[in-house]
Amino acid sequence: MKPSFFILTVLALLLLPTAIPHDYSEALRKSILFFEGQRSGRLPKQQRMTWRGDSALNDGKTSTPTSLVFHFPMAFTATMLAWSSIDFQSYMSQNDLGHNLIALKWATDYLLKTVSQLPNRIFVQVGEAQADHDCWERPEDMDTPRTAFALDAPDPASDLAGEIAAALAAASIAFKQSRPKYSVVLLDKAIKTFQYADSHRGCYTDNPNVNKAVCPFYCSVNGYKDELLWGAAWLRRATGDDYYLEYLVNNRQAFGQDFNYLEFGWDNKYGGVNVLIAKEIFEKDAIALTAYKDAAEEMMCAFFPETSGPHHMSYTPGGLLYKPGNSQLQNMAALSFLLLTYADYLSNSSQQLNCSNHQFQPDSLRRIVKRQVVDYVLGDNPAKLSYMVGYGDQYPRQIHHRGASIPSVKVQRNAFGCLLGWNIFKSPNPDPNILVGAVIGGPDVDDSFIGKRTNASDTEPTTYINAPLVGVFAYFKSNPNFS
DSSP: OOOOHHHHHHHHHHTOOOOOOOOHHHHHHHHHHGGGGGOOBSOOTTOSOTTOOOBOTTTTTTTOSSOOOBHHHHHHHHHHHHHHHHHSGGGSOHHHHHHHHHHHHHHHHHHHHHTTTTTTEEEEEESOHHHHHTOOOOGGGOOSOOOEEEEETTSOOHHHHHHHHHHHHHHHHHTTTTOHHHHHHHHHHHHHHHHHHHHSOSOGGGSHHHHHHHTTTSOOTTOSHHHHHHHHHHHHHHHOOHHHHHHHHHHTTTTTTTSOTTOOSSSOOHHHHHHHHHHHHHHHOOGGGHHHHHHHHHHHHTTOTTSOSSOOOEEOTTOOEEOOSSSHHHHHHHHHHHHHHHHHHHHHTTOOEEETTEEEOHHHHHHHHIIIIIHHHTTOSTTOOOSBTTSSSOOOSSOSOHHHHSOOTTTOOSOOOTTTHHHHHHOOSOOSSOOTTOBBOOOOTTSOOOOOTTOHHHHOBOHHHHHHHHHHHHHHHHSTTOO
16 A cells, blocks of 8 residues: 555655754845846946856847847746735845845846837847857857847737736836836836737747747747736736726636646746735735635645645655756745745735635745745755855855856956857866855755756756745745744
C-alpha cells in the first residue's frame, strides 16, 4: 500500500533542516537592488550596481523616434513591483519603498514607450531572441540586431496588451501619492491599452513575424483570456468604474476562470486575478464577484494537505513548496505573494480561511510562506545554500547571467564579442561581478542543485522571480519574529 499524500507531506515537513535566523531587512534591500543590475539604457548617477554601464542606447532608432527585451514578462514584473508597493508598503521603510518605486518607474517609463503609438500600434519586443541567445556577451557590448517589433491594428495582442494595461493601472495606484501627474498619465495609457487588448482579441504571437522573434522563449502558452481579466481587474481597482466590474462578471466563465486557478506567473494570471478581486469582496461586499473569491479560497485550501479538496500542492523532501516547471523558484515566488496577500485580506476583515471541514487562521498561510519558501530560499535547505546571490556566506558563484559572468566594462573596456564570451560561459571560474539580490531558478523536485552557469534552469535569475519577493520579504522584515 502506497503512503498517502498527507503522510508524505508531513514527513517532508518533519525532516526540514533546523531553522537559522535570517535578516529579512537585508533580503528586502538586496531583492530591490537586483533590479539596478538589469537596467538597459543610460544609467543614472545614483546607480548603485556600479559594475554595470550604459547599454542599448540606440534601441528603436530603426523604426521609431522614441527610444525603446521581452515586453510580456517585463510587464508582469512591473505589475508585481506595483502590487508590492500598494499592498505591502506599510511593511517597508520609506527608503525601501522609494527604491522599489524607482525600480518600478524604470519599467513603466519603458512600457509607456511601447504604447506611445496607440490606438493603432503597440511595440511587442526589441531584439531578436535567437540571435541574442546565440551570443554570450555583456549588455554594454550588444551587437546583435536590436529590431523593434510592432503590431498594428487589427493584429491581436490581448495577452501582451492586457498585461501592459495591468502594469500601468497598478503603477497608477502606486504613484498616486508621490507622483500624481505621472499617475494620471499611467492610468490614461492603461485604459487605452486595454481597449486595444479587448478590441483585437488573440495572442500577440499569432503574428508569424512576432512568433518567430519571440518563440519558444516567451510565447503565451496559456492564451490571452487571463490577461484580459487581469487587466480589467487592475483597472477596476484603479478606477472603481463599474464597466470593469461588469466585464469581470460577464466574462468570468467564458474566459476560463474556473480552470487553472492554482496557477500564477508571467504567463498565467488566473490565481492572481482571483486574489486581487477578492479584496473588493472583503472590503465592499461586492456580491457579484463572489465566484472569484470562492476560487481564491480553493487555491488557498490546496496548500493544506489535510483538507478534502480535489487539489493539493506538493513539497520537496527538504520542505520547499514545489510546482513543476523549468524555474522552480519562479513559481514559488509568485504563489508566496498571493498567500501573504490573501492572509492580510483575511486579517484585515477579521476572517479565517474556510476549507470544507477545516478552518485556518491567516497566520497558517503566512507560516507556509516562511517555512516552505522564504527561509528555504535564504539557506534553510539541504544544501545549506542561499539561493539569493550576495545573501549570507554560501550562495551560487556561477549564475546564468551574461553581465555577471564577464569582466565589467569598468575594468576591461574592450568588447569581448559574441563568440569569445562562450569561453567564459564554459569556464569553471566564479563570476567577477556579484549580481546582488538576484534570486535564481533554484533546486529540482528532489532538492538537488547544479550550481553552474551552464545549467540555466537552476542558476538563471529573472526579474519576475524577484518582483513578487519584494512584497514577501517586506512582510517578514516587519514581522521578523513570526514563526
